[in-house]
Amino acid sequence: MLPQVIIIGRPNVGKSTLFNRLIGKKLALVDDQPGVTRDRRFGDAELLGLKFQIVDTAGWEDEEAETLPGRMRKQTEASLESADVALFVVDARAGLTPLDEEIGQWLRASPVPVILLVNKAEGRAGEGGVLEAYSLGLGDPIPFSAEHGIGMSDLFESLLPYL
Numbered sequence: 325m326l327p328q329v330i331i332i333g334r335p336n337v338g339k340s341t342l343f344n345r346l347i348g349k350k351l352a353l354v355d356d357q358p359g360v361t362r363d364r365r366f367g368d369a370e371l372l373g374l375k376f377q378i379v380d381t382a383g384w385e386d387e388e389a390e391t392l393p394g395r396m397r398k399q400t401e402a403s404l405e406s407a408d409v410a411l412f413v414v415d416a417r418a419g420l421t422p423l424d425e426e427i428g429q430w431l432r433a434s435p436v437p438v439i440l441l442v443n444k445a446e447g448r449a450g451e452g453g454v455l456e457a458y459s460l461g462l463g464d465p466i467p468f469s470a471e472h473g474i475g476m477s478d479l480f481e482s483l484l485p486y487l
């Protein structure tokens with residue numbers, strides 16, 4: 325069985341873009357409407373020869389539905405338990421939000437190793453967001469761009485000890 329890597333983060337940070345890049349889809353099937361990805365998506369990923377199963381989650385979406393978020397967080401929680409590593413994605417351009425802090429707190433309490441990816445970090449606009457991400461207390465953040473493929477070798481090196 326392949327080791328499993330789960331992607332976690334609030335809506336719109338680039339989780340699905342990262343998922344698509346890791347499974348090697350040339351045309352990214354990114355969801356334009358928030359909340360349309362209700363289920364977890366599984367894919368076979370390869371990164372510089374490293375093979376693993378990748379899981380895209382939407383457990384922190386659907387904020388408009390009163391009872392759904394709790395159920396979906398539970399689902400994400402269940403999938404986190406079976407994962408070997410979690411990729412926590414935050415947005416370098418938007419900066420940290422209360423939901424990022426909440427997810428960070430939740431991940432710090434989990435026994436699963438966490439790799440912190442600060443996505444959308446291409447160009448100067450992302451620099452502040454990368455520095456800010458240190459405050460999450462989840463180790464050194466990796467400046468990343470799922471869209472442009474920046475930070476892939478750093479991600480590879482971070483994954484290596486766990487897979």
Ligand code: GDP
Nearest residue numbers: 335336337338339340341354355444469470471
């Ligand atoms: P998700 O909701 O976390 O799955 O986020 P998506 O993958 O659907 O992406 C949300 C938006 O961020 C889309 O408009 C993407 O094109 C954009 N995006 C994703 N990765 C990057 C990146 O590396 N840089 C920039 N500038 N935008 C990105």
Ligand code: MG
Nearest residue numbers: 339340355361
């Ligand atoms: Mg998505």
